[in-house]
Amino acid sequence: MLLKEPEQGTLADVAAHRLAHSIVTGELAQGQKLNEAELAESFGMGRGPLREALRHLEGMRLVKRIPNVGARVVVLDRKTLSDLYAVREALEGMACRIAAVQMTDDEIAQLSGLLDKHEEQIRQDGGKVYSQSEGDLDFHYQIVRGSRNEMLMHLLGSEQYQLLRMCRYRTSRNAQRTRPALLQHRQIVAAIANRDGELAELLMRRHIQGAWRSISEMIDKEEKAA
Amino acid sequence: MLLKEPEQGTLADVAAHRLAHSIVTGELAQGQKLNEAELAESFGMGRGPLREALRHLEGMRLVKRIPNVGARVVVLDRKTLSDLYAVREALEGMACRIAAVQMTDDEIAQLSGLLDKHEEQIRQDGGKVYSQSEGDLDFHYQIVRGSRNEMLMHLLGSEQYQLLRMCRYRTSRNAQRTRPALLQHRQIVAAIANRDGELAELLMRRHIQGAWRSISEMIDKEEKAA
């Protein structure tokens, strides 16, 4: 759902998706060198399609390329994540405000249902934050879709979110934030259901700010440990 | 300044820049088919680099590619531009608020100087909206730079703005908005100089909303004419 059809279309697209997955899950470490010939070999394709895939990932900011030197997996330092969350706050805040006007009652009910499923998941296995994260992304993406803004959907859905998912995989150990997050999600849906765009935006911005604080603390700990 | 070094680096980069320029200036019409062999020939390069360039432009949303069919120049319809301006409003509003805190006094003075130069230009040749547009983009980009947010700079500066420039070339006939725009720019700078982030954001949002109304009316006229 978040990662489109993996095995279809051009080889370059397949490579891009597989690479994106490997990077997001951490299978490919941050800063790791990406050897064209090697990867092409492992994917069973020529270097041409693979180079196109790298260009694509470069556009997604998942890899950084330097001419005549090569491509490396991007490194998510504090500054990068801080910037990302600031952009998210602005963009998703706007999405929320518009979604409160644009979403149909059906879509809102569906969104609420997503949270029910989500809650059930947390109740069942309190530790599986992984699926929570994916579900959380689904939640956010549904709202973005509700804004009917194609550019936003592309910006957040298809591209930027990969960075977020990458970040999640890195910091998915702390489960303690899932419950307050769920509550905040409920409040956001309630605001949208009331067609209160301003409140929905405010709540979403706070929600994202809270997520950033949480991530930020975690980075602090990691840095202190190192 | 807005278009990086044209003739250096890999051929794919050269092709991407030249194509971007041709698209933005309208030299390549909207919706026009982009033939790989043809373009590669005209640029004096093989199809490999050109394909990479197309991938890049696809990421910039300047072209739309369909597997096994080819690439076409994107068409800027009302919906696309509306979405673009909504995103701009959120992003540049945020940039303004942060820039009001982060910019140095030097940078603010420089920004003010840019407007002086800008005013002088308007006084000299009241009709040359072209250079006004470029200068306007410079103004907006300077503020984005002032936010110190790398992601924002990449999003607005290197990529999204090409779409804007494309739009400007299309609708650059109406010069009557340059003077109020300049005034609004001055007010924004004043707010930033006072370190009033909230006001700066508000003014920038209004400024962009005004620009959108202007563009929107122009599209209406065009549609009525057609």
Next chain:
DNA sequence: AAATCTCCGATTGTCGACAATCTGAGCGAA
């Protein structure tokens, strides 16, 4: 020993040719 230079292996950049696929014209049937 430290710094610099030189050269070689490895990697990226580029090209040309071939295979796969789509588009559209022309033909035939309902």
Next chain:
DNA sequence: TTCGCTCAGATTGTCGACAATCGGAGATTT
């Protein structure tokens, strides 16, 4: 006439090979 089918022509997708460039090991100089 209109619809569907077939089949070239053109265009995209892919590969393998060659040229250009970079990084690093080792030798040389101070």
